[in-house]
Amino acid sequence: MFTIQDFLKKKKNGKKITMLTAYDFPFAQIVDKAGIDVILVGDSLGMVVQGLENTLPVTMDEMIYHTKMVARAVHNAMIIGDMPFMSYQTGIRDAVKNAGRFLKEAGAAGVKLEGGAEVAEHIRAMTKSDIPVMAHIGLTPQSIHRMGGYKVQGKTDKSASKLIDEAHSVEDAGAFSLLLEAIPINLARKITRELTIPTIGIGAGPYCDGQVLVLHDVLGLFERFVPKFVKQYDNLKEKAATAIKKYKEEVEKGKFPSREHGFN
Numbered sequence: 001m002f003t004i005q006d007f008l009k010k011k012k013n014g015k016k017i018t019m020l021t022a023y024d025f026p027f028a029q030i031v032d033k034a035g036i037d038v039i040l041v042g043d044s045l046g047m048v049v050q051g052l053e054n055t056l057p058v059t060m061d062e063m064i065y066h067t068k069m070v071a072r073a074v075h076n077a078m079i080i081g082d083m084p085f086m087s088y089q090t091g092i093r094d095a096v097k098n099a100g101r102f103l104k105e106a107g108a109a110g111v112k113l114e115g116g117a118e119v120a121e122h123i124r125a126m127t128k129s130d131i132p133v134m135a136h137i138g139l140t141p142q143s144i145h146r147m148g149g150y151k152v153q154g155k156t157d158k159s160a161s162k163l164i165d166e167a168h169s170v171e172d173a174g175a176f177s178l179l180l181e182a183i184p185i186n187l188a189r190k191i192t193r194e195l196t197i198p199t200i201g202i203g204a205g206p207y208c209d210g211q212v213l214v215l216h217d218v219l220g221l222f223e224r225f226v227p228k229f230v231k232q233y234d235n236l237k238e239k240a241a242t243a244i245k246k247y248k249e250e251v252e253k254g255k256f257p258s259r260e261h262g263f264n
């Protein structure tokens with residue numbers, strides 16, 4: 001099993017940490033067998049699995065449901081449960097209680113939450129309760145309405161120095177790692193150099209201690225929008241459509257099932 005200690009060891013030894021999302025048993029099995037270090041059960045499932053416009057409607061119960069499926073499949077990767085909107089913003093007590101559910105009910109080894117200084121006390125309380133926390137700053141999709149869309153963050157000197165302060169405050173609060181989303185390459189490099197905890201980047205350039213992407217983006221299963229930072233390594237949507245069309249055609253032409261798929 002990949003642990004928090006392995007996380008820190010990788011940063012110390014200059015080895016990259018690999019992380020991908022997964023939301024169900026079959027894909028979690030594939031990701032785990034491929035040797036990915038960390039599986040994030042992200043609230044991105046709202047968009048790539050549930051077909052929602054954004055992540056805001058995703059509930060705690062839905063996150064637990066998906067994390068349980070992932071945990072059944074995984075033997076080696078560290079599983080991180082993503083705290084959905086309003087599962088921690090409502091107070092420190094809610095944060096600890098909901099984060100605890102990921103470990104107690106669903107089989108996660110840690111949780112991720114969005115925010116910087118404003119969630120430092122939440123992180124402190126969760127960490128004190130033995131719940132490992134990955135923080136997440138930069139573009140934080142749960143703040144879509146405040147941010148006015150999915151926009152690169154930290155482009156001005158003022159916003160960059162605010163992000164540097166946020167990074168230090170979540171590290172000081174006890175986060176074991178920090179996810180940096182959609183920020184300039186040099187800012188991510190500076191934060192990565194200044195922190196002792198590992199940084200995981202998504203749209204934050206090559207100098208982070210590790211990288212994460214949404215699985216459905218990597219496999220070409222989500223096409224509503226493809227951010228600049230995504231690399232599609234395949235087009236499974238097209239491959240699945242071809243297979244399904246072939247099945248339909250063979251059934252319609254009486255080619256499937258043949259005698260070899262039947263019983264005597």
Ligand code: KIV
Pocket residue numbers: 021040041042043044045082179181202212213214
């Ligand atoms: O929900 C999610 O999948 C995320 C991404 C940053 C990977 O938070």
